[in-house]
Amino acid sequence: MTPLKKETKRIHRYCNEDLQQALIDIRKKGRGVRETCRKYGIPRTTVQDRLSGKMCDDMKQKGPDPILGIEGEKRVEDWLLNITRRGFPIKKQDLLETVQKIMKVHKIKNPFKNDCPGKSWYLKFLKRHPHIALCRVEGINKAKAPVTEQSIRTWFDELETFLAESNNQSILECPERIFNGDECGFSLCPKSGDVLLPRRFRNPRKVKPGNEKNILTIFITVNANSQVCPPLVVLPHVRPPRAVVDSLPEHWCLGKSDSGVTRSDVFFEYITNDFINWVDRNCIQKPILLLLDSHRSHMSLHLSTICEQNGIILYATPPNTSHTLQPVNVSIFEPMKSSWPSVVGNFLSKPENVNSRLNKTKFCQMFRDILEDSSMDATIKNGFRQCGLFPFNQDAVDYTKCDxxxxxxxxxxxxxxxxxxxxxxxxxxxxxxxxxxxxxxxxxxxxxxxxxxxxxxxxxxxxxxxxxxxxxxxxxxxxxxxxxxxxxxxxSTIKMDIELYDWHQDIEIKQCKTE
Structure with a gap:
């Protein structure tokens, strides 16, 4: 019995360049279809399908289309290259989670476990997009990552160049269009500090009004015109207490996360539902510039898309420069953290807060009083001036804070x-x-x-x-x-040796004459 022959799949014996050149010869040079097909070794039906418009001019890639499609992967590639240029580094896990979220939102059928692609898809994605390269980053300790004057000046130059390339350099001249956002955690039970006692008194004690581990995170966004956007308060609750929700000031935002810090989904909801609406209510000219740190919660594809659609330019500050380039941290958070126990003490010393403690309900009320203080306008403007963001001047930065x-x-x-x-x-x-x-x-x-x-x-x-x-x-x-x-x-030694040699020679000559 003769064995069955295995069918072999025909493979193209021509490349995309040959196909494009054949179409140019037919369309522009007027050559015949049969003659051109024989010259380049291309099937006549392939050329005729391109000429009739039944198929696009480019060759179809071998195998099935990518899971996200050609346009979907192109969109992911553009997002990755664009956001990396703005100072947000993307890791492998960030890319895979972004693709997973796209497939879940659009309900795309895929062979991946939990809709998350693996190593094979990742390597093939890099092969399909040669503009993206994998670079190994040297991990160093935060204390060993110095901030130099040169790195800050380079950041200023790159920001100015980036805005000039998109014809948005006019943003730097409008204080209401330059925004900065940052978050900070505050303890609801700060340390009491030192007290004055008699000299021989030992081991003073004080009952804590609460748990020192209770920390609330607040995200504040301001612009160079000293306008304060409604802050975002992040609670470590899946379902916040009703009393806390009712105590929120008007237009303030409430976020929920297990860890109590800002995650990508929380920040996306804040930008989409609150920040964009606040900008529209205040009739601020777009596009606007929003400066953030390079935390991974600020670099999702959905956030970049919604910001691009609403005229918001996200741009990251260099690592470890919150004390130098972030006005929210310089003008609000740093002074408040250094005197946090006294700030809480002054708030609790008010008549309406006597015999009470700082809890999640009173936290928002205290921050509202601080942000609505009459001196806050000058403080915020001074913070933007110290950071060199408005007026835009890199010489205004305090470089003595650098290493x-x-x-x-x-x-x-x-x-x-x-x-x-x-x-x-x-x-x-x-x-x-x-x-x-x-x-x-x-x-x-x-x-x-x-x-x-x-x-x-x-x-x-x-x-x-x-x-x-x-x-x-x-x-x-x-x-x-x-x-x-x-x-x-x-x-001198050589001269002495020469003299001694001459002296010995004279002695030998005299001895020969006497003999």
Whole structure:
């Protein structure tokens, strides 16, 4: 019995470039269909389907279409590239969760477990989209991630370039269109602090009015015109108590999460249902700029889509710069956190709050009084000015908050490279620098110290580098003197040997004559 032959599937013997060139020859050069098909080895029906418009000009990809479709994957690719450029880094898990959410919302049939694609889909997605590359990021401790002046200035330049490319640089001139949002957690039972007691009194105690672990998260958004959007309060409850809901001030927002912090779905609901409506009610010109940190709750595809549709430009600040570039943190959260026990004490000392404690119901009332204070307008405007966001000026940032050690290492490496004579300029060598030059430079810098400090230039770092340079020059001079001394000793030794040799020669000659 003869074995059955396995059917082999025909594979295209031509590529997409051959097909496109064949269509160009027929349409523009007027060549015949049969002749062109024989030349490029393409079936005549394939070309005729393209000419009649029955199929698109591009070749159909082998195998089935992607789960999201061609347009769906293109949308995911555009979102990933766009949001990465705005300072929001996307990880593999973020991409897979985004695709999972798309398939659940649109009820797309798929072979994945729990509608979540796996490693195979992920690798094929990268292969289908060569513009996306996988880069390994070096993980470092937050304490070892310094913020330098150069990185902040680079961020300012990149933000200005990004807005200019989309013709939105006019946003930087309108204070009501520049927004900043940030969140912070506050304890409902702050530490009582130190107390004054008799000298011999030991172990003072005080009953805590509550649990120190009870922390509420509040998200505040303001613009450079000192307008405060209705805050978002996040509660660690699946179903918040009715008393807490009733105590919320008008237009304030309430979020729910198991951990009590802002998640992507909570932030999406806040932007969609509250922030956008507030912007429309106040008739603020769009597009607007919303500056956030690069937390993963701010980088979902649905959030980017709804913001793009409503004229909201999301842009991330660099890591570890909340104390430098976020006005909400600089003007509201930092002063409040440093004096939080006294803030709570002042609130509870009011007549209507006597013999009570700070709970979730009174928390929103206290924050409402703080945000509605008459001095808050000037405080917010001053915060945007200190962060250099309005007026847009990167020189207004307090760079003394940056890591001085990093600045010192940067200057030190720069001077050491100059001393190594790596430049082609002969004036960049240490041999041309004398101690007198260093003394003169030190005098000039000390005379200009006040003006340099106004421009936030660390004069002490420069003087320290001058001292190191002076030490290196002294070492070089000492080495050259020792080398010259060795040369002198060596030459004198040679001269002495020559004289001794001549003296011995004279003695030998005299002895020969006497003999």
């Amino acid at each position: 001085k050690k990093t600045t010192y290492v940067y200057v030190s490496n720069y001077l050491q490279n100059s001393l190594k004579n790596e430049s082609n300029d002969p004036l960049c060598t240490s041999e041309d620098i004398t101690n007198g030059d260093i003394v003169s430079t030190r005098k000039v810098i000390n005379c200009l110290r006040a003006k340099l400090n106004e421009k936030r230039i660390d004069v002490d770092v420069i003087l320290e580098e001058l001292r190191e340079l002076e030490t290196q020059i002294n070492i070089q001079n000492n080495n050259s003197e020792m080398e010259s001394d060795r040369l002198v000793d060596y030459s």
